[in-house]
Amino acid sequence: MSASPRTPIAITMGDPAGVGPEIVVRLACAPRAGDTPLLVIGDIKRLRGVADQLGLALTLFPIRHPDELGDRGLTPGQLAVLPAGEPLPPDLPWGRVDARAGAAAYAYVNRAIDLAFEGSISAIVTAPLNKAAMAAAGITYPGHTEILADRAGTQDFGMMLANDELRVMLVSIHLSLRQAIEAVTPARELRAIRLAARACHAYGIAEPRIAVAGLNPHAGEGGLFGDEDKAIIAPAIARARAEGIDASGPWPSDTVFMNARRGHFDAVVAQYHDQGLIPVKYLGVENGVNITVGLPFVRTSVDHGTAFDIAGTGRADPSSLFYALKQAEAMVRSGTEYRACGCNPAHG
Structure with missing residues (x-):
């Protein structure tokens, strides 16, 4: 091949x-x-x-x-x-x-x-x-x-949306919102982080900085708005860091994409389809590309x-x-x- x-x-x-x-x-x-x-x-x-x-x-x-x-x-x-x-x-x-x-x-x-x-x-x-x-x-x-x-x-695959300003990897792809929430598991989180790092390496980024978006408002606010961020996403980030991946979060999804555009991160892991695609497509579909990683x-x-x-x-x-x-x-x-x-x- x-x-x-x-x-x-x-x-x-x-x-x-x-x-x-x-x-x-x-x-x-x-x-x-x-x-x-x-x-x-x-x-x-x-x-x-x-x-x-x-x-x-x-x-x-x-x-x-x-x-x-x-x-x-x-x-x-x-x-x-x-x-x-x-x-x-x-x-x-x-x-x-x-x-x-x-x-x-x-x-x-x-x-x-x-x-x-x-x-x-x-x-x-x-x-x-x-x-x-x-x-x-x-x-x-x-x-x-x-x-x-x-x-x-x-x-072991994932969808990355990329343009000149953002790279976004999705934890889940074509699922209903209810199913997407259920798909937030430690294994899927870790897989998405690993794939995001792999895709960044393909772009020539030797030590990619991977930001993980939270699922709930304010990334759960310490459990006040849901415990998935603290109980599921954060441990997966810790596991990725133990593997040598520079992953961080979970970050509030209403600001993490903005910070990635400002150069603070090389890629963002989004928790579900629209969370990741809306910011990419808002910047213009004419310069966007969908990459299947894995x-x-x-x-x-x-x-x-x-x-x-x-x-x-x-x-x-x-x-x-x-x-x-x-x-x-x-x-x-x-x-x-x-x-x-x-x-x-x-x-x-």
Whole structure:
């Protein structure tokens, strides 16, 4: 599963009814700093239709395997497309939940994972999928992260959201708030702290400072507003420190992100999905990237959803996809591996 910087990066098209096809086309037609060969796993007719609608000159090359690219990097206005799953119907509507689109998006991701396992691609960059569309197709995964982790056969994984100002690791990901509170356990806390430190090392930070956000208001105020912070989170921080990780907290969540932006911490461990994503996305989804830590390959993603409200209108902003690709290229160049203990590529 090791790959060189000249091994192609695969971009999955995401839900075909969302903005994924448009942001992929816009990226393919724009100049970029990196020279890593690219390919898109998706539907060539959908991409062609978007390019025509936008009036963009885009030459699409159908391929069956990344080896067909050789060592060439396609120039702006050229894009290799590798199909997966069933061809999309020509009448697939934009901006609507559709089981056919959900099944296609799932097929694109699985094909990318297969290629990553065999070493034919150096990283996976994902455009957004739609959870309701996947559910309509009978696919029960709540998101990309869980698909990737299940296929990799690892429980030691996490989602980090990052931009130029913040790095945030989540203790739990796609759970209801009630379930997220129940997921605050010593083991999950320690895992998130370790993964946050590992991700910081990938960014070249030798001795990362990890801040852990509290679960309750004022981090529990000594037990006045709940005892999870004192009874569960604090002991996990102490365990991490005993392992040599510079972890601290739990800090009140209403100030810890601000202090991280000011340079006091290198990453923040957030206790649940919205606690961590709101501050990152408030700073702008166009410069955000979603990184799955703990996989045996590099995976980054845009920091936004399928945006059904603007899908098919030509108004999608590809900035987050550019940033996700930039981060993936940097990780590939550094030789970083997000390899988790017990990871079994044959799983799934």
